[in-house]
Amino acid sequence: MAQLDVSNVLAKATTLSADQIKSVLQNAAVSQPVSVGETLSRKDYASADDLVADLCRELSVDYIKDIPVNDISSDLIRNLPINYAKTQGVLPFREEADSVTVLTSNPVNTKALDDLRVIFNKRIKPIVSTSQRIQDAINRVYEKSTAALSGLDEIDEDEMDLEDPIIDLLEAGEDDAPVIKLVNSILFRAVKEKASDIHMEPYEKDMVVRYRIDGILFDIFKPPKKLQNAITSRIKVMANLNIAEKRLPQDGRIPLKVGGKDIDIRLSSVPTTFGERIVMRLQDKSNQVRELHQQGFSEETLNTLEDMITRSYGIVIVTGPTGSGKSTTLYGVVAKLNKPDINILTIEDPVEQRIHGVGQVQVNSKIGLTFASGLRSFLRQDPDIIMVGEIRDLETAELAINSSLTGHLVLSTIHANDAPGAFPRMMDIGCEPFLIATSILAVLAQRLVRVLCPHCKVPYQPSDFDLQTLSITREQANSANICKTKGCEHCGQKGYIGRTVIAEILPVTDDIRSLIMQRKDGNTIKRQAVANGMKTFRDHGIQKVLAGITTIEELVTNTQLDI
Numbered sequence: 001m002a003q004l005d006v007s008n009v010l011a012k013a014t015t016l017s018a019d020q021i022k023s024v025l026q027n028a029a030v031s032q033p034v035s036v037g038e039t040l041s042r043k044d045y046a047s048a049d050d051l052v053a054d055l056c057r058e059l060s061v062d063y064i065k066d067i068p069v070n071d072i073s074s075d076l077i078r079n080l081p082i083n084y085a086k087t088q089g090v091l092p093f094r095e096e097a098d099s100v101t102v103l104t105s106n107p108v109n110t111k112a113l114d115d116l117r118v119i120f121n122k123r124i125k126p127i128v129s130t131s132q133r134i135q136d137a138i139n140r141v142y143e144k145s146t147a148a149l150s151g152l153d154e155i156d157e158d159e160m161d162l163e164d165p166i167i168d169l170l171e172a173g174e175d176d177a178p179v180i181k182l183v184n185s186i187l188f189r190a191v192k193e194k195a196s197d198i199h200m201e202p203y204e205k206d207m208v209v210r211y212r213i214d215g216i217l218f219d220i221f222k223p224p225k226k227l228q229n230a231i232t233s234r235i236k237v238m239a240n241l242n243i244a245e246k247r248l249p250q251d252g253r254i255p256l257k258v259g260g261k262d263i264d265i266r267l268s269s270v271p272t273t274f275g276e277r278i279v280m281r282l283q284d285k286s287n288q289v290r291e292l293h294q295q296g297f298s299e300e301t302l303n304t305l306e307d308m309i310t311r312s313y314g315i316v317i318v319t320g321p322t323g324s325g326k327s328t329t330l331y332g333v334v335a336k337l338n339k340p341d342i343n344i345l346t347i348e349d350p351v352e353q354r355i356h357g358v359g360q361v362q363v364n365s366k367i368g369l370t371f372a373s374g375l376r377s378f379l380r381q382d383p384d385i386i387m388v389g390e391i392r393d394l395e396t397a398e399l400a401i402n403s404s405l406t407g408h409l410v411l412s413t414i415h416a417n418d419a420p421g422a423f424p425r426m427m428d429i430g431c432e433p434f435l436i437a438t439s440i441l442a443v444l445a446q447r448l449v450r451v452l453c454p455h456c457k458v459p460y461q462p463s464d465f466d467l468q469t470l471s472i473t474r475e476q477a478n479s480a481n482i483c484k485t486k487g488c489e490h491c492g493q494k495g496y497i498g499r500t501v502i503a504e505i506l507p508v509t510d511d512i513r514s515l516i517m518q519r520k521d522g523n524t525i526k527r528q529a530v531a532n533g534m535k536t537f538r539d540h541g542i543q544k545v546l547a548g549i550t551t552i553e554e555l556v557t558n559t560q561l562d563i
Contacts, residue, residue, distance in 0.1 A: 093127060203226060311409060449500060
């Protein structure tokens with residue numbers, strides 16, 4: 001970041017105004033022949049943190065990079081509203097006998113510092129950090145404070161008050177009912193721990209809250225059984241569902257803002273023997289679309305996929321189980337193809353991420369807007385590329401095929417266990433084999449495996465059984481980087497952080513097309529595809545095990561032996 005514009009970087013990294021930045025740099029340069037701004041511009045900086053730290057040293061102001069959130073007492077923020085803290089960019093950090101140290105991204109904000117001096121009736125000592133780090137610390141400290149719900153066992157359900165749905169979880173006030181605080185805390189923690197789903201499961205004598213993190217369910221919390229109805233009602237109110245109807249399944253959505261992030265929650269409620277069971281799927285709408293090369297595909301798979309999506313017509317299908325990253329891949333494809341001279345239309349259920357320059361339509365079955373009806377209308381919108389969220393029925397499949405045959409590139413998903421299994425699946429729906437064979441360009445199948453925590457993974461010497469599973473020799477294993485889990489504070493003792501994709505891509509060649517026309521089963525098609533050089537799930541998974549990215553256990557759990 002050499003020859004950088006110091007003013008612009010400071011404006012992004014702090015809450016200093018343009019006038020304040022100008023004044024600070026001018027005042028700091030009074031006794032120097034060369035201005036501080038010019039001096040800093042001559043240096044190389046890896047990040048805005050380094051620039052702000054260097055500037056603080058020039059100005060003799062204390063700077064902190066890593067904020068120890070767990071060390072900040074909740075008592076310090078008791079009399080400081082969260083909205084004020086976030087607006088002013090200040091957070092009480094440490095209290096001493098005659099002073100209070102305060103985190104700030106704007107050390108010349110005398111008004112805020114004076115307010116804090118009045119609140120604490122002590123001298124205020126500012127310490128500087130970047131705006132983003134302070135906002136994150138504010139979110140975490142206030143969340144920790146509101147999550148400390150003590151005495152729930154003594155709460156009388158009759159005194160519970162269910163208010164209107166919240167917009168920002170962090171704006172919960174002191175007067176909010178305990179159940180509202182409890183639900184807010186459950187949602188906030190799920191977002192913080194990057195859970196994809198929240199399960200609320202009622203049983204005979206208790207209730208269990210579980211999070212699905214990186215594809216695995218973990219028990220998180222067991223609320224008192226007597227709070228079950230109040231918790232369920234609160235969540236249904238937030239989703240605009242009928243709280244009086246407890247005998248039928250219901251579906252809803254909850255739009256939330258958590259710590260500055262826009263979260264879309266899809267909710268499903270079903271009646272069980274011991275009460276309503278609720279599952280919520282969390283989608284962070286503020287995430288940017290991940291490009292294809294960032295998702296973990298092998299170079300060979302990526303090259304084949306990029307070749308297929310540059311064709312002017314045909315169908316490219318992505319398949320895999322629920323939660324395997326199919327939508328993420330399709331968004332990556334759309335983002336790569338999105339150009340000013342290309343007209344791209346999508347129909348999705350739901351629209352998970354917004355892409356500028358792409359016409360995205362949300363399915364609404366209540367008013368008759370289905371995948372099929374939307375796709376039929378698209379053909380009158382002069383599209384070049386069409387994305388259909390999922391092929392679920394014959395009508396949608398036939399429209400997708402017809403669209404590809406009339407000169408459009410169609411992207412879609414279908415549920416199948418592997419790439420060859422997509423062809424029998426479409427035949428089961430009712431599509432004619434000759435239409436499938438002539439319209440589909442390729443099928444990409446994928447699933448996700450957990451990634452080893454880089455902070456604690458340890459080298460592992462595989463057993464003879466492991467070598468047989470991986471189909472490698474001892475010499476190959478010794479020259480590889482095979483690792484196993486250990487667990488540390490960074491990964492919550494799980495041994496894994498995040499997930500990556502393993503995939504197989506099956507281009508439809510002449511011999512594959514011939515097998516489809518003969519209505520051959522998926523195993524027959526797979527054998528021919530492997531003979532043609534297709535790398536299977538297990539092949540790609542073995543590569544990631546040898547590279548120390550994932551473990552043998554993850555490979556065995558998510559793949560099966562090739563036929």
